[in-house]
Structures are given as structure tokens and as C-alpha cells.
Amino acid sequence: xxxxxxxxxxxxxxxxxxxxxxxxxxxxxxxxxxxxxxxxxxxxxxxxxxxxxxxxxxxxxxxxxxxxxxxxxxxxxxxxxxxxxxxxxxxxxxxxxxxxxxxxxxxxxxxxxxxxxxxxxxxxxxxxxxxxxxxxxxxxxxxxxxxxxxxxxxxxxxxxxxxxxxxxxxxxxxxxxxxxxxxxxxxxxxxxxxxxxxxxxxxxxxxxxxxxxxxxxxxxxxxxxxxxxxxxxxxxxxxxxxxxxxxxxxxxxxxxxxxxxxxxxxxxxxxxxxxxxxxxxxxxxxxxxxxxxxxxxxxxxxxxxxxxxxxxxxxxxxxxxxxxx
Amino acid sequence: xxxxxxxxxxxxxxxxxxxxxxxxxxxxxxxxxxxxxxxxxxxxxxxxxxxxxxxxxxxxxxxxxxxxxxxxxxxxxxxxxxxxxxxxxxxxxxxxxxxxxxxxxxxxxxxxxxxxxxxxxxxxxxxxxxxxxxxxxxxxxxxxxxxxxxxxxxxxxxxxxxxxxxxxxxxxxxxxxxxxxxxxxxxxxxxxxxxxxxxxxxxxxxxxxxxxxxxxxxxxxxxxxxxxxxxxxxxxxxxxxxxxxxxxxxxxxxxxxxxxxxxxxxxxxxxxxxxxxxxxxxxxxxxxxxxxxxxxxxxxxxxxxxxxxxxxxxxxxxxxxxxxx
Numbered sequence: 001x002x003x004x005x006x007x008x009x010x011x012x013x014x015x016x017x018x019x020x021x022x023x024x025x026x027x028x029x030x031x032x033x034x035x036x037x038x039x040x041x042x043x044x045x046x047x048x049x050x051x052x053x054x055x056x057x058x059x060x061x062x063x064x065x066x067x068x069x070x071x072x073x074x075x076x077x078x079x080x081x082x083x084x085x086x087x088x089x090x091x092x093x094x095x096x097x098x099x100x101x102x103x104x105x106x107x108x109x110x111x112x113x114x115x116x117x118x119x120x121x122x123x124x125x126x127x128x129x130x131x132x133x134x135x136x137x138x139x140x141x142x143x144x145x146x147x148x149x150x151x152x153x154x155x156x157x158x159x160x161x162x163x164x165x166x167x168x169x170x171x172x173x174x175x176x177x178x179x180x181x182x183x184x185x186x187x188x189x190x191x192x193x194x195x196x197x198x199x200x201x202x203x204x205x206x207x208x209x210x211x212x213x214x215x216x217x218x219x220x221x222x223x224x225x226x227x228x229x230x231x232x233x234x235x236x237x238x239x240x241x242x243x244x245x246x247x248x249x250x251x252x253x254x255x256x257x258x259x260x261x262x263x264x265x266x267x268x269x270x271x272x273x274x275x276x277x278x279x280x281x282x283x284x285x286x287x288x289x290x291x292x293x294x295x296x297x298x299x300x301x302x303x304x305x306x307x308x309x310x311x312x313x314x315x316x317x318x319x320x321x322x323x324x325x
Numbered sequence: 326x327x328x329x330x331x332x333x334x335x336x337x338x339x340x341x342x343x344x345x346x347x348x349x350x351x352x353x354x355x356x357x358x359x360x361x362x363x364x365x366x367x368x369x370x371x372x373x374x375x376x377x378x379x380x381x382x383x384x385x386x387x388x389x390x391x392x393x394x395x396x397x398x399x400x401x402x403x404x405x406x407x408x409x410x411x412x413x414x415x416x417x418x419x420x421x422x423x424x425x426x427x428x429x430x431x432x433x434x435x436x437x438x439x440x441x442x443x444x445x446x447x448x449x450x451x452x453x454x455x456x457x458x459x460x461x462x463x464x465x466x467x468x469x470x471x472x473x474x475x476x477x478x479x480x481x482x483x484x485x486x487x488x489x490x491x492x493x494x495x496x497x498x499x500x501x502x503x504x505x506x507x508x509x510x511x512x513x514x515x516x517x518x519x520x521x522x523x524x525x526x527x528x529x530x531x532x533x534x535x536x537x538x539x540x541x542x543x544x545x546x547x548x549x550x551x552x553x554x555x556x557x558x559x560x561x562x563x564x565x566x567x568x569x570x571x572x573x574x575x576x577x578x579x580x581x582x583x584x585x586x587x588x589x590x591x592x593x594x595x596x597x598x599x600x601x602x603x604x605x606x607x608x609x610x611x612x613x614x615x616x617x618x619x620x621x622x623x624x625x626x627x628x629x630x631x632x633x634x635x636x637x638x639x640x641x642x643x644x645x646x647x648x649x650x
Contacts, residue, residue: 023467024471024474026470026473027466027470075433081426081429082426082429100406101406101473104403104406104407105407105473107433108400108403108432108433108436108462109463109466112436112462112463112466113463115459115462116456116463119455119456123452124448126455127444127448127451130444130451131441131444134437134438134444137433137440138437138438141433141437142348142349142352142434145351146349148351148426149349149351
């Protein structure tokens with residue numbers, strides 16, 4: 001626990017010390033704005049925890065960890081343009097506060113910056129780190145494309161949905177861990193197991209996100225409750241509800257999800273939620289999510305490291321799993 | 326000359342053999358479309374020529390060369406969104422043919438792909454190559470931001486303009502050469518001189534572009550003659566004309582450059598061109614351009630390599646300098 005906090009502080013310090021007072025300010029101000037907005041810093045923490053798991057020197061993993069966080073924030077800046085999202089972490093998104101052109105270019109710059117940070121470690125591990133990083137980056141883009149495709153599709157299978165969130169969300173968690181392990185010169189099998197731990201955990205993490213949008217106990221950062229329903233997002237809950245629904249509920253779900261997001265939004269959210277409730281999608285999703293979580297711990301248990309050193313990763317994963325917002 | 330053609334063929338083969346038949350096609354089709362549109366393949370050629378200049382094995386430089394070409398094409402895909410350009414190389418731009426979201430994401434994927442290609446060479450030179458590559462990538466973004474800023478500014482100095490084209494265009498030519506030299510394990514001073522050759526050549530190259538838009542002997546690829554004038558682009562010619570203009574010509578130039586690009590476009594181009602002619606900006610620009618070109622050759626002459634081996638680079642640079650479209 002203390003270690004998690006210490007690693008978190010190191011990352012925050014590193015991000016806080018980044019100098020974006022550069023020319024032209026039209027380019028760097030949105031980058032500073034994005035990087036200073038906080039967020040869970042989940043991915044760099046995973047990198048440091050993975051490095052530490054194998055007794056690696058976390059100083060060698062700090063910049064690679066930062067690199068992943070900058071990359072992640074870049075994807076958010078571009079995703080927000082595509083999703084036309086006005087808010088992120090309770091603040092205006094870059095494309096809203098400035099404009100889409102600035103958001104495109106600031107994002108591109110952040111992507112390039114991410115690579116410059118990834119290079120700041122021992123030269124001998126740079127090729128391996130960047131191979132993992134670039135593969136994940138491509139997969140994240142593929143995931144985002146599937147996500148956009150799904151908006152246009154009438155029907156999406158649960159399998160396709162899981163594959164989408166694997167690409168869009170889970171592979172970057174996997175890569176964060178893998179890169180940390182590489183920094184500690186872990187062996188190939190351990191790296192593989194740790195990566196798979198991240199994949200399963202990442203899918204569980206996204207299912208939790210889907211759940212919290214409807215069943216979270218409070219408003220989440222920058223998103224209002226039921227935001228996914230309002231935006232006609234085909235989340236796991238929606239797809240599972242559609243699968244389990246009788247003909248009438250099915251018609252109702254499809255009716256509501258064909259409505260624009262700005263009309264009768266409260267009525268819409270309440271109506272959809274009551275269908276979800278009557279079908280029991282919360283319990284079903286929790287069960288599936290628990291399966292992914294448990295499989296993730298299974299992969300972690302196969303990693304060759306002392307139980308003592310795994311404690312932090314297990315605790316961190318459990319906290320993600322149990323979070324209420 | 327034969328060597329230049331041979332290197333060009335190698336690059337075309339490599340690009341032609343890239344497999345973009347991947348899932349999801351909504352993401353990879355625009356990438357294939359972009360990469361198969363041809364273009365001068367100037368940058369990868371410079372990489373191979375630089376590698377060959379120092380007696381390096383060009384097989385080791387092929388993928389890094391490809392990486393720069395893919396990166397360059399990525400910047401065009403994003404720039405076309407920002408510039409709202411309907412055509413590129415005579416064909417519809419990606420954001421027009423598909424949509425801006427697809428263009429953003431396909432571009433991001435190309436950027437990540439560029440890095441995966443850059444990794445395909447000897448591991449020991451990967452960190453150095455990627456340091457050069459990432460620095461150039463960031464500077465290209467800075468250059469694009471200055472270019473966008475200039476659209477909003479009433480007055481832009483010639484010095485600021487040259488700095489913008491240095492960042493937006495010249496640094497990538499410099500980096501292409503530098504990376505080729507690194508692949509051949511050239512020494513630091515030669516690498517630096519070759520980089521500076523690329524910078525000066527790149528600025529000359531862009532000034533030539535500015536000239537050809539108004540004074541080219543034929544329509545250039547995908548751009549109609551006088552396109553920069555129609556689009557109110559503050560090119561070197563315009564800025565120099567403004568500097569040299571008397572009060573009346575100045576008012577006229579500013580009048581025309583405050584008009585939207587779709588109104589009286591022929592009249593506008595002819596009127597501006599006749600002011601350019603009366604001021605003689607063609608000759609002035611050619612003189613300045615020649616200065617950059619000669620300085621570029623000066624840097625090349627300082628590189629330690631046999632005159633015989635420099636011949637190809639000199640010929641290639643001369644061809645760029647003398648091109649008529």
C-alpha cells in the first residue's frame with residue numbers, strides 16, 4: 001500500500017516537472033492542460049509495480065511509465081474529437097476548449113513526446129520496449145475503430161464487444177506491465193504471464209466501467225450517470241440485455257437506442273435502466289467481470305516472484321475491481 | 326543516376342509489398358489508399374543515399390527509410406484535415422473520401438506503424454535513430470502549428486516564415502539523411518554536416534514549391550495553379566511582395582488576401598500575380614532559394630566521403646532544385 005502511494009507520488013512528481021512552456025504555446029498549452037488534469041495514473045503505476053515485482057530498479061522504468069501515460073492521454077484527446085465529448089475528468093475537452101485542429105496536432109505531438117520519453121532508459125532494452133509499445137499503440141487504434149464501427153451497426157456480438165475492449169483498453173494495461181517487466185529484465189515466460197494478467201484485468205476494468213456508468217454510487221469524473229445510455233453506447237450491459245430480452249423489451253431497448261442523445265434524456269436513462277434491472281444485467285455482468293478478474297489473478301499466480309512482492313499488484317488489481325466510481 | 330533509380334525501385338517494392346489487408350478494413354483501407362498513391366518518395370531516397378554515401382549497407386536502412394515515408398504520409402493525412410484540402414496528388418484526401426474521424430485514426434495508426442518499421446534494423450542503432458526521428462516528428466508538429474498560426478496573423482516576418490518551413494519541411498529531410506548516415510555508422514561530425522545539408526536543401530525545396538505554385542510550367546500534382554494565392558497562403562512570395570510593395574500595392578495585396586478562397590478566384594490569382602510580377606518577387610525568391618541551395622552543397626562538401634560517392638546526392642539535390650513541377 002505504501003509502495004503504491006510512493007510510486008504514484010513519483011509519477012505525479014515526474015509529470016508535474018514536465019516543461020511545456022515551449023513555443024508555440026498554441027501547441028503546448030493544450031498538452032500541459034491535458035497532462036495536468038490528473039486521472040488515475042493507472043498505467044504508469046502498473047509499469048512501476050511490474051518492474052518492482054522482479055526486483056528491478058524502478059528509476060529505469062520511470063520514463064517508460066511516463067511514456068505510456070502520455071500516450072494514453074494522447075488517445076483520449078483524439079477519442080474526444082471522434083466521440084464529440086464535451087467533458088473529460090469534469091473539464092472541457094481539448095477540442096472543445098480550443099478546436100479540433102489544435103486537438104489533432106497536440107495529440108500527434110503527445111504521441112511523438114511519448115516516444116521520446118520511452119527512449120529514456122537503458123539503450124539495450126529500448127528496442128524491446130518500443131516493439132511492445134508500438135504494437136499496443138496500433139491495437140488501441142484498431143480498438144477505437146471497432147468502437148466507431150459498432151456505433152453504426154445494428155447488432156454487435158458479445159464476442160466482438162469483448163474483442164473491442166481488449167484492443168481499446170486491455171492491451172495498454174498489458175503493455176504497461178510488460179514494459180515494467182522488461183525494465184527489470186524478467187524472463188519471457190514471466191513477461192507473457194504478466195501481460196495476460198493485464199489483458200484479463202483490463203477487460204474486467206472496462207466491464208466495471210460499463211457497470212459504474214449505470215450502477216455507480218456517485219457521479220463519475222466528468223461523466224453524468226447513465227451517460228453511456230444517453231449516448232446510445234453499446235456497452236456490455238446493453239448487449240447482454242438485448243440478448244436476454246423478450247420481444248417487447250427488445251423493441252423498447254432498440255427504440256430508446258435509436259433516439260438522439262439530447263431528447264428526454266432522464267426518461268430514456270430511467271426506462272433503459274428499468275429494463276436492465278428486470279433482466280438482471282447487473283448481476284450477469286458482475287459475474288462475467290469476476291471471471292475475468294479471477295483469470296487475471298491466475299496469470300499473476302503463475303509469475304515467478306515472491307508472494308510478498310505480488311501483494312502490491314494483487315492489492316492494486318483488487319482496488320480497481322472494487323472501485324465504486 | 327542508375328543508383329538513384331535502383332534505390333527508388335527498392336523503396337517502391339517495399340511499399341508495394343506492405344500488407345494492409347488487415348482488420349478492421351475501415352482503418353486499414355485508408356492507410357493502403359494513402360501509401361499506394363505514390364509521391365516522390367524523396368525522404369526514403371535521401372536515407373538510402375546517405376547510407377550509401379558512407380559505404381553503409383542499404384539493406385539496414387530500408388525499413389528506417391520506409392518509416393520516414395510512412396510518417397510523412399501520416400502528416401499529410403492529418404494536415405489535409407486541418408487545411409480542409411479536398412485533393413492530394415490529384416485524388417480525394419482521406420478525410421474527404423471517408424471522414425475526419427477515420428482520417429485522424431488512420432493517421433495515428435500510420436504514426437505507430439512508422440515506429441514499428443523504424444525498429445527493423447540493427448538493435449544497437451535503434452535508440453539513436455528513434456531519437457532523431459522523434460525529435461523531427463515533434464518539430465514537424467511545431468511547424469504545422471506555426472503554419473496554422475500564420476493564417477490568423479495579419480503580419481508574418483520573413484524570418485518567422487523561414488523558421489516555420491524549416492520545422493514543417495526541412496527538419497524531416499535533415500532527419501532522413503541523418504538516419505541514413507547513422508545506419509552507415511558515420512561519425513558525429515559527418516552526420517551533423519549531412520543534417521545541415523538537408524535543412525538548407527529543405528528550405529530551398531519549400532521555396533521552390535512556393536515558386537512553382539505561381540510560376541510552375543504546368544499544373545502540379547493535385548493542386549491547381551495559384552492554389553496558394555486562392556487559399557490566402559502567406560508564402561515567401563506573398564510576404565516578400567508585401568515587404569517590397571508600395572502603399573497602393575500593399576492595400577491591394579491585403580484586400581485580395583482578405584477574400585474568401587471561393588470568390589472570383591481567377592481574377593484574384595491574376596491580380597495578385599500581376600502585383601508579384603511588377604515587384605519582381607520571382608527573381609528575388611529564386612535568388613534567396615539559390616542561396617539556400619548553395620549553402621546546402623557547402624555542408625555536403627564538408628562531409629568526409631569520396632567525391633564519386635557524393636555525386637548521387639548532388640545530382641539528386643540539383644534535380645529537386647531544377648524541377649519544374
